[in-house]
Amino acid sequence: MATESWALAVDAQEAAAESIGSLQIKDKPEENGTVANATEPSRAATEPSSAATEPSSAAAKTDVKVQNKGTDEEENDKDDKAAQSLLNKLIRNNLVNNTNQVEVLQKDPNSPLYSVKSFEELRLKPQLLEGVYGMGFNRPSKIQETALPMMLAEPPQNLIAQSQSGTGKTAAFVLAMLSHVDPNKRYPQCLCVSPTYELALQTGKVIEQMGKQYPEVSLVYAIRGNKLERGVKLQEQIVIGTPGTMLDWCGKFKFIDPKKIRVFVLDEADVMIATQGHQDQSIRIQRMLPKNCQMLLFSATFEETVWNFAQRIVPEPNIIKLKREEETLDTIKQYYVLCNSREEKFHALCNLYGSITIAQAMIFCHTRKTAGWLAGELSREGHQVALLSGEMQVEQRAAVIDRFREGKEKVLVTTNVCARGIDVEQVSVVINFDLPVDKDGNPDNETYLHRIGRTGRFGKRGLAINMVDSKMSMNILNRIQEHFSKRIEKLDTDDLDEIEKISG
Numbered sequence: 001m002a003t004e005s006w007a008l009a010v011d012a013q014e015a016a017a018e019s020i021g022s023l024q025i026k027d028k029p030e031e032n033g034t035v036a037n038a039t040e041p042s043r044a045a046t047e048p049s050s051a052a053t054e055p056s057s058a059a060a061k062t063d064v065k066v067q068n069k070g071t072d073e074e075e076n077d078k079d080d081k082a083a084q085s086l087l088n089k090l091i092r093n094n095l096v097n098n099t100n101q102v103e104v105l106q107k108d109p110n111s112p113l114y115s116v117k118s119f120e121e122l123r124l125k126p127q128l129l130e131g132v133y134g135m136g137f138n139r140p141s142k143i144q145e146t147a148l149p150m151m152l153a154e155p156p157q158n159l160i161a162q163s164q165s166g167t168g169k170t171a172a173f174v175l176a177m178l179s180h181v182d183p184n185k186r187y188p189q190c191l192c193v194s195p196t197y198e199l200a201l202q203t204g205k206v207i208e209q210m211g212k213q214y215p216e217v218s219l220v221y222a223i224r225g226n227k228l229e230r231g232v233k234l235q236e237q238i239v240i241g242t243p244g245t246m247l248d249w250c251g252k253f254k255f256i257d258p259k260k261i262r263v264f265v266l267d268e269a270d271v272m273i274a275t276q277g278h279q280d281q282s283i284r285i286q287r288m289l290p291k292n293c294q295m296l297l298f299s300a301t302f303e304e305t306v307w308n309f310a311q312r313i314v315p316e317p318n319i320i321k322l323k324r325e326e327e328t329l330d331t332i333k334q335y336y337v338l339c340n341s342r343e344e345k346f347h348a349l350c351n352l353y354g355s356i357t358i359a360q361a362m363i364f365c366h367t368r369k370t371a372g373w374l375a376g377e378l379s380r381e382g383h384q385v386a387l388l389s390g391e392m393q394v395e396q397r398a399a400v401i402d403r404f405r406e407g408k409e410k411v412l413v414t415t416n417v418c419a420r421g422i423d424v425e426q427v428s429v430v431i432n433f434d435l436p437v438d439k440d441g442n443p444d445n446e447t448y449l450h451r452i453g454r455t456g457r458f459g460k461r462g463l464a465i466n467m468v469d470s471k472m473s474m475n476i477l478n479r480i481q482e483h484f485s486k487r488i489e490k491l492d493t494d495d496l497d498e499i500e501k502i503s504g
C-alpha cells in the first residue's frame with residue numbers, strides 16, 4: 001500500500017544489515033510454557049492421534065526440521081504482509097466485531113440463500129460439533145453464517161470470501177475440510193495452501209483443535225524441510241502447506257494423487273500473490289485437481305490483483321464479502337505539542353507521562369531507530385515501557401503485544417509498520433512522536449486515522465497527542481486537520497493544569 005511505503009522502505013533499509021530470517025518462528029519464549037513450533041509438524045505427522053488406525057508410513061517417520069533458513073527460498077520470503085498476518089493470528093483470541101452486512105453474490109442467483117444462526121443447523125458430525133463447542137464457539141460468526149451452508153452444501157459449491165483478519169474465515173474452511181473428508185479413506189482428500197510455513201502451521205493448529213474429537217482424521221504438512229522418501233503415498237486425509245512444496249508433492253514426487261482431492265483451499269490470497277512464484281504454483285496445483293473438486297479461496301483484502309487471481313483459482317464462484325468496520329475520529333480528543341527538537345519532544349512526553357499512564361498508551365515513531373532510542377530513554381527515566389520493533393521475530397512481537405494487552409506494560413513504543421493492523425482495544429491514548437507521512441513527505445491520513453481512530457462499536461473516548469518539531473511537521477498537522485475537518489488543539493506540556501484537563 002502506498003501509504004505504508006515510506007515507513008516500509010525505512011524499515012527495509014534498517015533491516016538490510018541484519019540477518020535474514022528474523023521473521024521466522026524459532027524457539028518460542030520459554031516463559032510462555034509452550035513448545036517450539038518447529039517441532040509441531042512432525043508431531044502432527046507422526047501422531048494422527050488415532051489409536052485405531054495405523055500411523056502413516058514415511059510421513060510418520062519424517063522428522064520435520066526447519067532447515068537452515070538462510071538457504072531456503074520459500075522460508076526466506078521476508079514479506080511484511082505475511083508477518084503482519086501471522087502476528088494477527090498469534091495475538092487474536094476472539095472474533096473482531098463487525099456491524100456491516102455481508103454481501104453475497106451467488107453463482108446461481110435463483111437458488112435460495114441459506115444462512116444459519118447456530119452450528120446445530122449445519123448438521124455437522126457430532127464429533128465436529130463437539131470440536132466447535134470445545135473451542136468456545138457458541139454461534140457462527142457473521143461470515144460463517146453464510147459461508148458455512150455454502151461450503152457444506154451438496155453438491156459442493158465454490159467460494160471466494162473476503163473479510164478482514166479475525167472474522168472467522170480460517171475456522172470456517174477448517175470446518176468445511178473436516179466435514180468433507182472420509183476418515184475411512186487413507187489418502188489425501190483436502191489440500192490447503194498458505195503463503196508461508198508459519199501461516200500453514202497456524203491453520204494446522206486450528207485443524208488439530210477442531211478435529212480433537214475426530215482422531216481418525218490426520219494431517220500432514222507439505223513444507224520445505226519435511227522430506228519424504230521417494231515412492232511414499234501419503235495416508236493423511238488433509239495436507240496443508242506452501243504452494244511450492246505442495247506442487248512438488250502432487251506433481252514431481254507423486255506423494256499425493258491430485259485426482260482424489262475433494263476440497264482445495266487457498267488461504268490468504270492477498271498475501272500469497274505478494275510472493276513471487278506462489279501464484280503460478282497455486283494455479284498449477286489447481287489444474288491438476290478434478291473438475292468436481294470444491295475450490296475455496298480466502299483473502300483479507302480484495303484489490304484487483306487478488307480478484308484476478310481468485311477467478312483463475314475458483315471457477316463459477318459464489319462470492320461473499322464483509323467490509324471492514326469504518327474508523328472514526330468523532331470520539332477522539334486531538335492535541336498537538338510544539339517542540340524544537342527530538343529531545344524537546346522527549347521532555348514533553350515525560351511531562352505527559354503521569355497522565356497518559358492512567359490508561360494505556362501507544363507511542364508511534366517513524367523508524368525503528370527512533371523507537372529504540374525513545375524506549376531506551378524512557379526506561380532510563382525509570383518508566384516501564386515495552387518496545388515493538390521490526391527486528392523482532394513475529395513470536396516475540398506477539399509476546400510483547402500480549403503483555404501489553406494484559407496490562408503488564410502501560411506504554412508501548414512502536415513503529416507504524418509493526419503496529420499496523422493491531423487492535424488493542426483498551427488503548428485510549430495515542431502519541432504520534434512522529435507524524436505519519438508517506439514517502440513524498442505528504443501527510444498519511446489513512447495511517448493517522450488507523451492509529452487513533454476507533455470503530456463504531458468500540459466508540460470509547462480517546463486521546464491523541466501529536467508532537468510537532470518543525471515547520472514541516474506543523475504543515476503536515478494542518479493538512480491532517482483539514483483533511484478530517486476536525487480541530488487539533490494546542491497543548492502546553494509545561495502547564496500542569498492543562499495536562500490535568502486533557503486526562504480528565
Ligand SMILES: Nc1ncnc2c1ncn2[C@@H]1O[C@H](COP(=O)(O)OP(=O)(O)OP(=O)(O)O)[C@@H](O)[C@H]1O
Nearest residue numbers: 093094095137139140141165166167168169170171
Ligand atoms: N464462531 C466463532 N465464535 C467465536 N470465536 C470464533 C468463531 N470463529 C472463529 N473464532 C475465533 O476468532 C478468531 C478469529 O478467527 P479466524 O482465525 O478463523 O479468523 P480469520 O478471518 O481466518 O482471521 P485470520 O486470517 O487472522 O486468522 C480466532 O481466535 C477463532 O478461534
